[in-house]
Amino acid sequence: MGTNAVQIAKHLGAEVTAVTSTANVALVTGLGADRVIDHTTEDVSATAERFDVVFDTVGNLSIRSGRALLRPGGRLLLAVASLGETVRARGPVVAGSSPERAEDFAFLLDLVADGTMTVVLDHTDALADIAEAYRRVDTGHKVGNVVVRP
Numbered sequence: 001m002g003t004n005a006v007q008i009a010k011h012l013g014a015e016v017t018a019v020t021s022t023a024n025v026a027l028v029t030g031l032g033a034d035r036v037i038d039h040t041t042e043d044v045s046a047t048a049e050r051f052d053v054v055f056d057t058v059g060n061l062s063i064r065s066g067r068a069l070l071r072p073g074g075r076l077l078l079a080v081a082s083l084g085e086t087v088r089a090r091g092p093v094v095a096g097s098s099p100e101r102a103e104d105f106a107f108l109l110d111l112v113a114d115g116t117m118t119v120v121l122d123h124t125d126a127l128a129d130i131a132e133a134y135r136r137v138d139t140g141h142k143v144g145n146v147v148v149r150p
Contacts, residue, residue, distance in 0.1 A: 002018070002058065003120040003144050005057060006033050007031050008111070008117070010031075015034050015035075016032060016033045016034050016035075017033065020036060020037075021038065021039060022038050022041070024143060025038060031120075039060075045065050045069070047069070049069075050069060051069055054070060054075075054077065055079065063089065067093065076092055076094070078093065078096075120144030122144040122145060126148070127149065127150050130148050133146050
């Protein structure tokens with residue numbers, strides 16, 4: 001989700017600050033990030049910067065720590081929120097999944113088709129190995145997308 005978020009944000013004209021590990025700095029810079037915070041050497045919660053949107057795609061921020069990073073009027077998006085965070089999300093905080101809409105899929109497919117967005121693939125598994133695919137995602141060390149195919 002993060003690799004796609006960087007590219008979509010850039011496509012829509014945003015200035016993007018990405019948070020990743022040392023190993024992925026070149027990747028996210030290549031995808032369009034204007035600035036990178038290496039979480040292995042810098043604590044993102046200690047940055048003096050404030051942001052219009054904070055999008056946590058891996059579940060490292062709480063509502064409290066995420067709100068602290070926002071500018072007035074900013075939005076905190078928690079893609080990997082706990083049930084409690086999803087229930088407590090109010091005001092500038094949005095948590096949980098979003099609705100699936102055909103027009104959104106068409107928009108994303110067009111971005112890939114015209115070369116605006118690069119699909120970053122970590123791993124492909126057969127449907128019979130879906131448990132392994134989930135294990136890979138749950139390690140928190142995947143880079144890009146894990147695809148499960150029939």
